[in-house]
Amino acid sequence: MPADLFDQNPTDPAVGGTPAPAGHRPLADRLRPQSLAEVIGQGKVLSSDGPLGSMLEAGSLGSLILWGPPGVGKTTIARLLADQTDLHFVQISAIFSGVPELRRVFEAARMRRDQGRGTLLFVDEIHRFNKAQQDSFLPLMEDGTILLVGATTENPSFELNAALLSRAQVIVLERLSLADLELLAQRAEREMGRPLPMTAPARERLLGMADGDGRAALNLIEQVFAWRLPGPLDPEGLAQRLMRRAAKYDKSGDEHYNLISALHKSVRGSDPDAALYWFARMLEGGEDPRYLARRITRMAIEDIGLADPDAQTHCLHAWEVYERLGSPEGELALAQALIYLALAPKSNAGYRAFSDAKAEAKRTGSLMPPAHILNAPTKLMKDQGYGAGYAYDHNAEDGFSGQNYFPEGIKRPVLYSPVERGFERELKKRLDWFVQQRLKRGQPKGG
Structure with a gap:
């Protein structure tokens, strides 16, 4: 931790504070960045040569879709874009807004336009709107009544219609790294005026529990600051007081397909360690082991084929063992089948032959x-x-x-x-x- 960590003014926006008194506002709100330069973890898009930074430098900001996991700054970036471009900021959520709400927002934006002021309309969870609701934005985007900034955790290619995507640039925001979360922790310590009461290993575990979500990290940090502790907290003490956050995993959404793709490609790439890691990630997220058994057997057919005909037999036997033993014992049989596939000779000749046939x-x-x-x-x-x-x-x-x-x-x-x-x-x-x-x-x- 830097020696000058507590020598800076905790209300200085450069270190993530705000001049307003803390009161009972949550820590995450008190540390909300006051400029785009303060946003942590999104340098790739906000730097001068990044897609969003270059638009701002050129003065050509257009409608955007901010795509990324929870807690990476989508709402904050939208607010700061409105401030930087002197646009009136309006925020709605697709979960709670319907056609009457949209009509009121659109009418107010038209009146504002006639008075010479533009509107940045931020739509959280924009993928929740149906096709007709998404289409309703198009005329106002085209005539400049609104600059639309939509936020989504889902893949826009699948969840947003083509007409909307053709009029907005998709900006991909990344989950925060442990280094990014450490910077957030240091900002929190400056705001609170004291260090987190925990050992370095406990600190690392705490940040790992946030799973790349900055808001979740600050909420966890705020809980720790509220505890009355006799001494620094170690990892065991932390585990007793805090339940680990469930890993982000949507069994029917993008994360499901991303992880099964990672698992399949790890087997194809002959990396048993990576294959076991992604297998464990999916199980930890609540994936049905029977689905994994079916996909593992498919890998044997598609990527090993006749280079090792026994691979299919291993997978079918592992599947049968799982059906007999269930979880968690039967999962070991599937894990061993994965190891066998990863180390087996690879051939997709049969797969290609059938496709060509x-x-x-x-x-x-x-x-x-x-x-x-x-x-x-x-x-x-x-x-x-x-x-x-x-x-x-x-x-x-x-x-x-x-x-x-x-x-x-x-x-x-x-x-x-x-x-x-x-x-x-x-x-x-x-x-x-x-x-x-x-x-x-x-x-x-x-x-």
Whole structure:
């Protein structure tokens, strides 16, 4: 902690304070930044070469969608943008506002415009508005009646309509790092005029409990300041007094898809440690282990394939163990299947082959099979040439006739191309042998 931490004026805006008396205002409100320069953790977008900073420098601020997790400064940034651009600030929440409220806000904004003052309309949880409500903003955005700043924790690509997105720039705000939260803690200590009564390990644990949420961090810090303690609090004492915040995880939203993507790509990238980490994160967030069992089995099929045919068996057995034991014991079986997949040789040759086969079937789906491999149960069908010239492979030398089985008139495609890894190395040898035998018999190589 810096030596001059308590030598600064706690009401100086440069250190996050405010000149107003604290009273009973929550600590998070008392430390609300008074300028964009005081906002912590969003330097990438607020710096002079960032998307928002560059707009402000050029004097060309337009409508925005602020997308980010809770407690990263969306509301604060919107208020400060209004101050910096001398726009009247109006805040509504899509959760509590309906059509009558929007009409009143729009009418007031029009009157303000006619008087020569613009309006920055901040809409919290904007993704909660339906398509018609979102469309109602468009005319006022186009004629300059409002500058819209929407805030959302959900992916705008899925939750906001295309017309609104085409008229607003999406600004991505990041969760706060531990270093950012430490800066917030130091501001809180300046405001309170004393250090947090805890050891360094306890301090780190406290900030970790906030999970990147600045508002949550300040609320936790405020609780600690309110305690009467005989001495500095250690991690064990902190754990007894504070329940750990549940990790941010929406089982039906972006976080669900982000984490399953991270899990899948960790397995594909042969990193068992990362795979176990994301697996544990999803379980900790309340994900259904049966969903994870299904996705793990899919990974075996999609990314390991025939490079290790036993991978599917391991996954199915782990799934069965989970069904028999349940949680938490059965989760260990799924974790071990993940480790096996991460360390297995990788191949998506079968996955690609099937995808290419479906595309080829769609392109040539009306072509008949060659006549020599058609059954001829009637005399008429025999007279039509069905089955004529069929070579029974078991009677051929090496058990391989080399006949063509694709429809007449299409170039023989090569769909399955095994890799030189794992069991597919052996399959590639067999495939190459069959290709050579077809060439000897006058069949095209394919491609």
